[in-house]
Amino acid sequence: MAKQNGLLAANLVKLKNLQLTGKLVSEELMLGIHASKRSGIGIEFEQYRHYQPGDDPKRIDWKLFARTDKHLVRESSTESDRQLRFLLDLSGSMNYAENGVSRLQYAQILLASLAYLGYIQNDQMSLYALKNGSLETICAAGSSASGKQAFQKMLVGLEKAEARGEWRMEEGEEGKLTELRSNKKEQLILVSDLLQVDAEWMQVIRSLANPHREIVIFQILGDQELDFTLSGFYRFKDLETGREMELDAASVREKFVTSAQAYFEKLKSDLQIPFVHLITARLSDPIGMVLKTFLTKRKG
Incomplete structure (x- = not known):
């Protein structure tokens, strides 16, 4: 992905405020795109723009004003009744x-932005x-799984998240993902590096894919993992x-780059699964631009 103007994760991390960073990225995104017609979740919205003299005040999104203190006009008032799961x-x-x-x-800011x-x-x-x-389970679905309460729970869960150990799911252990089983129409967003020893991530994705669920995978990689300079x-x-x-x-540079390219190409090929989308981002990519690229791609 070519570098473009936008809020860089390196600067957002310094704010040390996940709610603020998520809000900044999502507002940057909201004011700059036309997304596709709704077919999935709340990140698929029509464009927002600033209120201008002559606009009907009834078109102002007053709920959004209460949250952002900005007078924004929304092109459509379509409401969401979709399930959105973050993994x-x-x-x-x-x-x-x-x-x-x-x-x-990077993953925390990306997910906080989507949660906003x-x-x-x-x-x-x-x-x-x-x-x-x-x-x-960090924040479960339920009667309080939407609105401000759900958003705050998501932020708390993301802020407390700590990474350690391995992710390995042995053959026949798909039962560990029982809580993610669902026949309801929903969208599941997985954020990972998708680096695997065998095929543990492919095993997870294949076990979760079904016609009722759209799976969006954000693969986060470093420049050195791709370019190795x-x-x-x-x-x-x-x-x-x-x-x-x-x-x-x-x-080892030549062997590393060749092996990495072969791995990522095979992964991309293996993920040609119905209802599964792979979005690859570098740690140096502005998060808002990663999300914009995803939404624009889906529009097409």
């Missing part, structure tokens, strides 16, 4: 960082984590197992 990878590799931004921090959009649309929202081979001797550490290895970066 966060909390394995140790989510602690990988570049230029002061970890993969987990869900809050505006009054979507039914829930949050889960995959950690140490188990599914962890390092030179000199480095001690490389597996953030999930703790194993370390000292290598001359230049001597």
